[in-house]
Amino acid sequence: MLKFTDDHEWLNVADGVATVGITTHAVEQLGDLVFVDLPEVGATLAKNDAAATVESVKAASDVYCPLEGEVIEVNEAIRNDPSIVNSAPQADGWFFKLKLANPAEAEALMDEAAYLALVG
Amino acid sequence: MFDAEPLKRTPLTELNIELGGKMVGFAGYEMPVQFPEGVMKEHLHTRAKAGLFDVSHMGQVILRPKSGRIEDAALALERLVPVDILGLKEGRQRYALFTDEKGGILDDLMVANRGDHLFVVVNAACKAQDVAHMRAHLSDLCEVEELTDRALVALQGPAAEAALAKFAPEVAGMAFMEVRGVSILSADCIVSRSGYSGEDGYEISVPARAAVALVRALLDNADVHPIGLGARDSLRLEAGLCLYGNDIDTTTTPVAAALEWAVQKVRRAGGARAGGFPGADVILPEFEAGAARRRVGIAPEGRAPIRGGALFRDETSTDPVGHITSGGFGPTTEAPVAMGYVDTALSAAGTRLFADLRGKRVAVTVATLPFITPRYKR
Numbered sequence: 001m002l003k004f005t006d007d008h009e010w011l012n013v014a015d016g017v018a019t020v021g022i023t024t025h026a027v028e029q030l031g032d033l034v035f036v037d038l039p040e041v042g043a044t045l046a047k048n049d050a051a052a053t054v055e056s057v058k059a060a061s062d063v064y065c066p067l068e069g070e071v072i073e074v075n076e077a078i079r080n081d082p083s084i085v086n087s088a089p090q091a092d093g094w095f096f097k098l099k100l101a102n103p104a105e106a107e108a109l110m111d112e113a114a115y116l117a118l119v120g
Numbered sequence: 121m122f123d124a125e126p127l128k129r130t131p132l133t134e135l136n137i138e139l140g141g142k143m144v145g146f147a148g149y150e151m152p153v154q155f156p157e158g159v160m161k162e163h164l165h166t167r168a169k170a171g172l173f174d175v176s177h178m179g180q181v182i183l184r185p186k187s188g189r190i191e192d193a194a195l196a197l198e199r200l201v202p203v204d205i206l207g208l209k210e211g212r213q214r215y216a217l218f219t220d221e222k223g224g225i226l227d228d229l230m231v232a233n234r235g236d237h238l239f240v241v242v243n244a245a246c247k248a249q250d251v252a253h254m255r256a257h258l259s260d261l262c263e264v265e266e267l268t269d270r271a272l273v274a275l276q277g278p279a280a281e282a283a284l285a286k287f288a289p290e291v292a293g294m295a296f297m298e299v300r301g302v303s304i305l306s307a308d309c310i311v312s313r314s315g316y317s318g319e320d321g322y323e324i325s326v327p328a329r330a331a332v333a334l335v336r337a338l339l340d341n342a343d344v345h346p347i348g349l350g351a352r353d354s355l356r357l358e359a360g361l362c363l364y365g366n367d368i369d370t371t372t373t374p375v376a377a378a379l380e381w382a383v384q385k386v387r388r389a390g391g392a393r394a395g396g397f398p399g400a401d402v403i404l405p406e407f408e409a410g411a412a413r414r415r416v417g418i419a420p421e422g423r424a425p426i427r428g429g430a431l432f433r434d435e436t437s438t439d440p441v442g443h444i445t446s447g448g449f450g451p452t453t454e455a456p457v458a459m460g461y462v463d464t465a466l467s468a469a470g471t472r473l474f475a476d477l478r479g480k481r482v483a484v485t486v487a488t489l490p491f492i493t494p495r496y497k498r
Contacts, residue, residue: 031350032160034449035423035456037478053478055425057159057350057449060478082423 003106004115005066010090016103017072021094022054022063022085025119030056033082038074039096045069052095054085067105069098130176131271131328132335139339139346147244149177152348159350163451166317166355167492170277171347172338179247180267180325183238183258193238196261197231200253202374202397204384208233213299213312215382217374218253223402224370225377226253228362232299232312239299239310241272241323243364271331276321276355278495279343284311284322287337291322296496305334316352318359318494357457358450360417360489366428367415367445367459373403376411376461378489383407414467417487418444418458424477425449425456426484432462432473433481441466444475450491457491458484 001013008026011018027033035055045051045065052063074096078084085093100106110118127150130136137143141152152174154162165171185193194205203216210233218226227246232239242250247266254264275284285292288304291311299312307330315321326334338344353363362368368377385391389404397403420426427447431440447458466473471486 031154032158034160035425037424055449057163057354057451058153060425060427 003109007064009066013106018098019094024089027089032057033085036078036082039071043071068101071096072099073097131331132174154348154350155346160451162347162351163354165345166277169343170279170283172344173274173347176271177244179242181240182265184263192261196258202383202387204386210235213297219399221398223373223399225368228364269328270325272325274315274323276315276317276319280321283341283344317355320495320497358491375406378415413461414464416467417489419485419487420456421483426475430475453491
């Protein structure tokens with residue numbers, strides 16, 4: 001189940017675990033990423049907590065936690081090479097995996113069609 | 121003021137849009153922050169081949185001596201800058217600073233001796249104030265004429281010489297900081313071998329009506345790409361060059377800003393024309409005594425860029441010992457680069473400090489500027 005937030009994060013939810021990243025649209029706005037700060041594995045995050053930070057050549061931006069949950073894995077590859085996020089934001093450029101506290105809450109988020117309509 | 125002034129356009133704005141420039145407001149002008157290539161590639165391309173920058177928002181001003189003697193214009197301008205203008209030979213350009221009564225910096229500028237007049241280039245954000253300042257203080261000896269019908273483009277990078285020499289072979293023989301009147305594609309241009317990237321290159325003042333044709337002709341060369349303000353900033357930061365408003369302003373003196381080299385001996389204490397510029401009583405003693413703080417390069421550890429405004433602390437104290445004035449990621453150094461001010465006692469290269477970054481302490485080292493090896497054509 002692929003879902004989106006209006007903060008330009010995407011979530012791919014399967015078996016109560018959401019893989020979270022930032023959208024192609026977000027990456028186009030940010031430009032070349034040079035640094036990614038990821039949350040700690042084991043951290044419990046509330047919805048809308050600042051979960052990660054991305055730095056582009058232009059500015060720093062926060063990545064928010066889309067739903068409540070526990071961080072169970074982070075993508076070390078993007079820490080070493082942030083350009084992966086630019087080249088494949090909705091695939092290899094994922095940020096972290098979140099074990100959702102209430103998986104059913106994901107249903108209420110936007111689907112891809114609604115998100116694409118939002119960003120025009 | 122609730123309504124922003126409409127943004128001004130340069131003679132190249134339409135072309136910048138046509139080239140896919142992402143346009144933003146900068147110093148009151150609609151300027152490209154980047155082109156489709158993106159800041160990182162634009163930066164690297166400029167260092168590898170050549171980049172073309174529209175800098176027409178900057179102010180171009182002529183100081184013409186009423187007496188007809190260039191020395192009179194030079195001595196007049198020396199009232200406003202702590203720089204040897206009288207000693208500036210015809211066909212040469214020099215970096216200068218407008219200072220204020222407190223020893224602070226009102227703007228930085230380039231001054232060229234064009235034989236019968238001085239040609240001055242000032243920052244866009246300061247140009248109205250600078251022109252008024254020059255009119256108020258120089259009008260007894262000079263006509264102060266702002267050139268509003270000319271564009272200014274910078275061509276920077278190792279391929280710049282070949283790209284421009286194709287249209288004006290004589291530019292190949294110019295040395296760093298040399299200035300000449302050059303006919304390019306039948307337009308009367310003023311060309312200087314200088315720039316703001318740490319690379320060899322040229323800055324070209326071109327009549328507005330000829331600007332688009334010149335830029336199109338230069339971009340016809342596959343080695344030359346259009347470059348936006350984003351890469352202009354990262355290039356100058358790696359080159360250790362100051363951005364007025366960030367790294368220097370009215371709170372920084374020339375000595376604090378580590379710009380002693382811009383104040384020639386003849387204008388310092390004991391020199392033949394010592395003083396005689398605003399703030400000399402503050403600035404000149406600092407050449408002996410030093411300033412309380414000093415501009416330095418800052419190399420953060422790790423990959424996270426540390427941006428302007430971040431505070432430094434040393435190992436022990438909780439009080440700040442300085443702050444970052446410009447910071448970002450250096451595409452060529454492949455590491456974060458920054459500059460800022462620290463207490464002079466902590467300004468030696470290699471001094472380890474800590475910067476506040478989003479609530480964390482990041483180790484940083486005071487570094488020698490520039491971060492890259494400049495490739496000026498000496």
